[in-house]
Amino acid sequence: MTRNGDILIIGAGIGGIQASHLLSKAGHQVHLVEKTAHIGGTSIKFEDVFPNLECATCMLSPLEQELLQDPNVHLLTLTEVAGLEGGPGDFTVRLRQRARYVNLENCIGCGACYDACPVSAINEFEEGLSQRKAICIPCAGTLPNVPRIDKEVCIRFKGQECVACQQACMFEAVEYGQEDRDIELKVGAVLVAVGSGTMDVRELPHLSYGVHPGVFTSLELERLNASNGPTEGKIQLRDGRAPNRVALVHCVGRRERTLCSGVCCRYLLKFRHYLRHKLPCAEVLEFHGDLCLPNKGDQRFLGEMAPDGEGLVRAEVVRIEVEGDYLKVIHRRDGREAIETVDMVVLSPALTPPKGATELARTLGVALADDGFFVVNGVASSRPGILILGGASGPKDIRETVVEALAAAGGACKAVMEGEDGK
Amino acid sequence: MNARVGVYVCECGNNISDQVDIAALVPMLEGAPGVVKVMSHRLLCSKEGQEFLAEEVRKEGLTHLVVAACSPRQHLPTFMEVCKRGGLNPYLMQMANIREQCAWVTSDRHEATEKAARMIRAAIARVVRQAPLPEREVEANPDVIIIGGGLSGTVTASMLAGPERRVHVVDRNPALAVALTSLKGVETHGGCEVEAVRGFFGNFEVELASKGSRQEVRVGAMVVCTGSRAMTLQEMGYPGSEAPHVVVLPQDPESLRPYLDALPSGQPKVMFVHCAGRERVGYCSGVCCLRSFKAMRWMAETAPNAQLSCLHQDICVPGRDGEREYQGILGIGARMTWGRLTALAQQGPQVTVSFRREDGSIGQDAADLVILVPATVPNHGARALIDIIGVEAGPAGFVEEAHPMLEPVSTSVKGIYVAGSASGPRDGRATSLLSLAAAAQIAAELRPGKTLRLEAQTSQVCEALCTGCRNCMTVCTYGAIEYDLVAQTCRVNETICRGCGNCVAACPSEAISVKGATYQQILQEIKEAVR
Numbered sequence: 001m002t003r004n005g006d007i008l009i010i011g012a013g014i015g016g017i018q019a020s021h022l023l024s025k026a027g028h029q030v031h032l033v034e035k036t037a038h039i040g041g042t043s044i045k046f047e048d049v050f051p052n053l054e055c056a057t058c059m060l061s062p063l064e065q066e067l068l069q070d071p072n073v074h075l076l077t078l079t080e081v082a083g084l085e086g087g088p089g090d091f092t093v094r095l096r097q098r099a100r101y102v103n104l105e106n107c108i109g110c111g112a113c114y115d116a117c118p119v120s121a122i123n124e125f126e127e128g129l130s131q132r133k134a135i136c137i138p139c140a141g142t143l144p145n146v147p148r149i150d151k152e153v154c155i156r157f158k159g160q161e162c163v164a165c166q167q168a169c170m171f172e173a174v175e176y177g178q179e180d181r182d183i184e185l186k187v188g189a190v191l192v193a194v195g196s197g198t199m200d201v202r203e204l205p206h207l208s209y210g211v212h213p214g215v216f217t218s219l220e221l222e223r224l225n226a227s228n229g230p231t232e233g234k235i236q237l238r239d240g241r242a243p244n245r246v247a248l249v250h251c252v253g254r255r256e257r258t259l260c261s262g263v264c265c266r267y268l269l270k271f272r273h274y275l276r277h278k279l280p281c282a283e284v285l286e287f288h289g290d291l292c293l294p295n296k297g298d299q300r301f302l303g304e305m306a307p308d309g310e311g312l313v314r315a316e317v318v319r320i321e322v323e324g325d326y327l328k329v330i331h332r333r334d335g336r337e338a339i340e341t342v343d344m345v346v347l348s349p350a351l352t353p354p355k356g357a358t359e360l361a362r363t364l365g366v367a368l369a370d371d372g373f374f375v376v377n378g379v380a381s382s383r384p385g386i387l388i389l390g391g392a393s394g395p396k397d398i399r400e401t402v403v404e405a406l407a408a409a410g411g412a413c414k415a416v417m418e419g420e421d422g423k
Numbered sequence: 424m425n426a427r428v429g430v431y432v433c434e435c436g437n438n439i440s441d442q443v444d445i446a447a448l449v450p451m452l453e454g455a456p457g458v459v460k461v462m463s464h465r466l467l468c469s470k471e472g473q474e475f476l477a478e479e480v481r482k483e484g485l486t487h488l489v490v491a492a493c494s495p496r497q498h499l500p501t502f503m504e505v506c507k508r509g510g511l512n513p514y515l516m517q518m519a520n521i522r523e524q525c526a527w528v529t530s531d532r533h534e535a536t537e538k539a540a541r542m543i544r545a546a547i548a549r550v551v552r553q554a555p556l557p558e559r560e561v562e563a564n565p566d567v568i569i570i571g572g573g574l575s576g577t578v579t580a581s582m583l584a585g586p587e588r589r590v591h592v593v594d595r596n597p598a599l600a601v602a603l604t605s606l607k608g609v610e611t612h613g614g615c616e617v618e619a620v621r622g623f624f625g626n627f628e629v630e631l632a633s634k635g636s637r638q639e640v641r642v643g644a645m646v647v648c649t650g651s652r653a654m655t656l657q658e659m660g661y662p663g664s665e666a667p668h669v670v671v672l673p674q675d676p677e678s679l680r681p682y683l684d685a686l687p688s689g690q691p692k693v694m695f696v697h698c699a700g701r702e703r704v705g706y707c708s709g710v711c712c713l714r715s716f717k718a719m720r721w722m723a724e725t726a727p728n729a730q731l732s733c734l735h736q737d738i739c740v741p742g743r744d745g746e747r748e749y750q751g752i753l754g755i756g757a758r759m760t761w762g763r764l765t766a767l768a769q770q771g772p773q774v775t776v777s778f779r780r781e782d783g784s785i786g787q788d789a790a791d792l793v794i795l796v797p798a799t800v801p802n803h804g805a806r807a808l809i810d811i812i813g814v815e816a817g818p819a820g821f822v823e824e825a826h827p828m829l830e831p832v833s834t835s836v837k838g839i840y841v842a843g844s845a846s847g848p849r850d851g852r853a854t855s856l857l858s859l860a861a862a863a864q865i866a867a868e869l870r871p872g873k874t875l876r877l878e879a880q881t882s883q884v885c886e887a888l889c890t891g892c893r894n895c896m897t898v899c900t901y902g903a904i905e906y907d908l909v910a911q912t913c914r915v916n917e918t919i920c921r922g923c924g925n926c927v928a929a930c931p932s933e934a935i936s937v938k939g940a941t942y943q944q945i946l947q948e949i950k951e952a953v954r
């Protein structure tokens with residue numbers, strides 16, 4: 001049997017991107033399948049990344065640009081896997097690609113069409129903190145820099161006579177006639193790089209998320225701090241006021257999920273850095289239990305972000321109560337309950353299995369563990385020729401994700417060469 | 424031959440032309456020295472635009488090309504490809520970024536047009552002083568040497584060895600695991616250490632020494648797999664740690680059996696003390712909480728009558744298994760106390776353990792057996808090896824990764840990789856993953872039968888100006904600069920140089936320049952911009 005050297009990668013976050021680069025270098029053709037209209041995954045939502053507080057865009061954008069220009073990487077956005085048959089060296093995959101309604105070749109990303117669009121909808125990429133148009137990119141800087149029409153909200157697809165975006169486009173890039181496509185590919189191995197999700201904090205009603213506008217999730221804070229985000233980097237309350245006293249709450253959902261997510265201690269310290277720069281006068285209280293700082297440089301990072309333990313409160317948050325504009329953080333410290341009043345609360349929800357993991361696992365014929373993450377042995381899934389990397393098999397930071405991406409890329413090459421006997 | 428410079432201004436749809444008056448701009452550029460043609464185009468990066476440009480280069484017999492358009496970040500590779508198609512050396516093309524750096528950030532149209540003209544004239548002044556640069560390649564040896572034949576060395580070797588690639592494994596320990604010695608395509612060198620390394624990625628010469636004999640191995644890449652070790656009692660330096668009933672947690676808890684057998688009958692107290700040595704090393708090893716919990720579970724099963732307690736700092740159990748193991752330990756009733764170990768003392772049959780609580784107060788406890796969970800530190804001899812091979816070390820003495828996130832198995836030296844716990848404390852899973860990652864990266868970057876592409880824009884030393892001060896050598900992190908003892912000047916090894924320009928800035932005699940960014944070029948470029 002001749003073995004197919006092409007590799008399918010599902011998910012274009014940092015894991016999928018780095019695996020693509022390595023496989024391309026190794027001479028393989030890569031089909032990179034991404035559910036959304038853009039690449040980069042979760043990490044492109046951050047302004048800076050721990051541990052070095054490096055600018056995330058500066059770190060990721062050259063990798064993304066390189067990917068888009070790589071002839072060995074065939075990127076399929078708005079695409080999901082519909083079926084898979086075969087084995088290592090000889091898989092057949094069926095893909096479903098939703099129409100973008102914008103021609104990827106013609107569009108230069110000038111943005112004229114979004115200004116023209118009359119529709120306004122909630123921007124999910126911005127965690128609902130801003131509005132977007134029906135034709136748009138999620139935020140400045142996402143790649144490919146080509147908008148898509150969201151059929152769910154575009155009035156034209158609801159029967160009205162709108163051609164505003166097409167008329168605004170000087171490059172004949174808007175194509176209402178595009179259709180969803182079924183694609184069939186032959187590949188030798190499959191990499192699953194679909195990342196993690198985050199727990200819905202509404203499951204924990206005692207924390208008042210959604211009840212009081214001063215309670216935010218960590219991803220919301222990332223977007224508030226992002227210079228390409230809804231407030232252009234201003235950390236502010238939902239009514240536009242700057243907070244004076246901010247509570248950062250660790251380990252949200254840790255007990256419920258029996259899982260330390262491993263990244264939140266460090267990103268909350270990163271938030272101290274954000275807050276210090278954006279709101280130098282605001283007081284920050286960090287309610288924490290065990291601090292999980294497992295890497296060589298993390299202790300130094302703690303020292304820099306919380307010198308002499310400044311702002312660190314070792315206490316369990318019992319509940320958060322609303323008091324007018326303010327929030328009362330009721331916490332248990334050394335066995336006694338105490339209260340701190342703040343005007344902003346940031347929760348660090350546990351990382352969870354990615355959305356749609358169950359269906360994806362069924363489609364691919366691989367096993368999920370009882371906690372909902374993919375079962376792995378190293379990076380090998382339960383089915384030969386399919387490898388799992390990054391947040392899909394448990395919470396990871398970027399570093400761990402990249403290590404697994406390289407390891408899985410190597411595993412894929414082996415699977416292609418050796419077929420089912422390859423371990 | 425006289426320069427024939429072509430200048431092509433992209434309107435970028437209306438992205439540039441909205442803000443820059445193209446009709447006014449074009450005549451401002453005509454007549455600049457060497458310029459034979461100035462033309463605007465609606466969208467140069469489009470397929471049609473690229474074909475047009477390649478044809479222009481050919482038709483006009485251009486010797487240099489200026490593309491005034493967007494950021495080179497976006498389209499430098501595109502226009503370099505266009506040059507190749509038009510038969511022009513791609514290094515004879517210069518981009519002027521009149522979109523991001525001009526049209527998008529200049530509100531006044533007149534000012535923007537003037538600014539664009541200056542930027543383009545500057546680019547012309549620079550490109551005419553540019554020489555063609557060849558694309559260079561070297562033959563590469565696909566063989567790999569792995570230093571250290573433990574877990575990471577074995578995994579890396581088994582992934583890399585094959586009919587087209589020989590793998591050498593060196594270990595200072597003469598007895599190497601059978602798993603390694605029986606691998607096909609692997610040559611083991613037990614009882615050997617690395618003495619010296621010469622060369623560069625693709626062509627390293629590694630000198631090995633064992634008792635009395637020497638040997639040279641030629642390889643294309645190296646992997647550091649020298650592991651780590653547990654900190655010793657002496658290194659931790661706790662007062663009273665020589666007490667007989669104090670022991671460091673061994674790799675395999677089974678080795679604790681003799682201590683268990685010596686425990687008094689009844690309900691002996693066994694205490695696990697986390698983070699031993701942590702203050703001295705300055706980091707949390709990240710792997711030992713879980714290791715300790717597993718050992719505690721083993722203890723609870725092996726010595727069910729023992730009363731288990733645990734003196735710990737913040738518990739660090741990231742990931743899927745850790746929290747469950749932690750809850751399991753709480754479930755078996757181990758007594759948990761937060762505290763930093765300060766001193767130990769054997770008092771009669773028991774050991775008194777003194778510790779400091781987070782509020783600074785001092786606490787004490789006693790146990791029949793105290794098991795210290797040690798910090799992980801770099802292996803013996805790590806520093807010497809790091810110096811020999813020339814990679815960078817982090818503050819703790821582990822091998823430093825080239826980038827903490829994106830290049831976790833590369834080092835500061837191209838072609839030298841690191842895997843396993845040589846770059847930091849790791850558990851078995853992380854060790855294996857890093858080893859698979861290193862093997863994959865080498866397999867992709869050093870492919871049997873393929874040549875390696877070299878950087879075209881390297882630096883060069885003008886020997887007449889070089890005073891031999893060797894400042895440049897200290898700043899070149901790639902080790903690309905050699906000192907010629909006879910000529911008493913420095914020389915750049917162009918196979919290693921990556922054109923970063925550090926040495927240019929460091930040279931007080933202005934003797935070094937990077938090709939494509941010489942002093943003359945930059946000076947003339949600036950002159951045109953501010954004229």
Ligand SMILES: Cc1cc2nc3c(=O)[nH]c(=O)nc-3n(C[C@H](O)[C@H](O)[C@H](O)COP(=O)(O)OP(=O)(O)OC[C@H]3O[C@@H](n4cnc5c(N)ncnc54)[C@H](O)[C@@H]3O)c2cc1C
Nearest residue numbers: 011013014015035041042049050194195390391396397398
């Ligand atoms: C608030 C917060 C802050 C953080 N800060 C840091 C930090 O500072 N430093 C750090 O190292 N780590 C940080 N992390 C962790 C970091 O986000 C993850 O390590 C990283 O995103 C994991 O990368 P990934 O490629 O596995 O997944 P992701 O980045 O999540 O990418 C997964 C991709 O797969 C796509 N996808 C999902 N399902 C499918 C499907 N069925 N079909 C096709 N495509 C699919 C998604 O759309 C997405 O593009 C942070 C995490 C959070 C929540």
Ligand SMILES: Cc1cc2nc3c(=O)[nH]c(=O)nc-3n(C[C@H](O)[C@H](O)[C@H](O)COP(=O)(O)OP(=O)(O)OC[C@H]3O[C@@H](n4cnc5c(N)ncnc54)[C@H](O)[C@@H]3O)c2cc1C
Nearest residue numbers: 571573574575594595649650653674843844849850851854
């Ligand atoms: C005390 C302790 C307990 C552990 N317990 C567990 C556990 O329970 N579970 C788990 O998953 N992980 C555990 N680990 C981690 C696990 O042992 C490591 O992840 C793994 O062994 C690391 O593999 P390695 O290849 O990096 O290093 P090693 O396996 O230690 O191999 C290093 C090799 O390099 C050789 N070497 C060193 N220096 C040189 C030199 N200069 N020249 C030539 N050769 C050299 C050594 O002789 C050795 O053979 C433990 C680690 C320690 C320190």
Ligand code: SF4
Nearest residue numbers: 117135154155162165
């Ligand atoms: S057709 Fe749809 S996307 Fe385009 S402008 Fe109208 S509503 Fe917006």
Ligand code: SF4
Nearest residue numbers: 107108110111113169
């Ligand atoms: S579709 Fe047209 S108007 Fe919209 S961004 Fe692309 S090129 Fe511009």
Ligand code: SF4
Nearest residue numbers: 251260261262264265
């Ligand atoms: S990483 Fe920190 S905040 Fe997150 S669950 Fe673990 S201990 Fe809690």
Ligand code: SF4
Nearest residue numbers: 698707708709711712
């Ligand atoms: S025992 Fe736990 S907290 Fe202490 S150094 Fe080890 S992993 Fe870190």
Ligand code: SF4
Nearest residue numbers: 899920921923924926
């Ligand atoms: S340009 Fe950079 S890599 Fe080249 S010799 Fe100078 S310092 Fe070294």
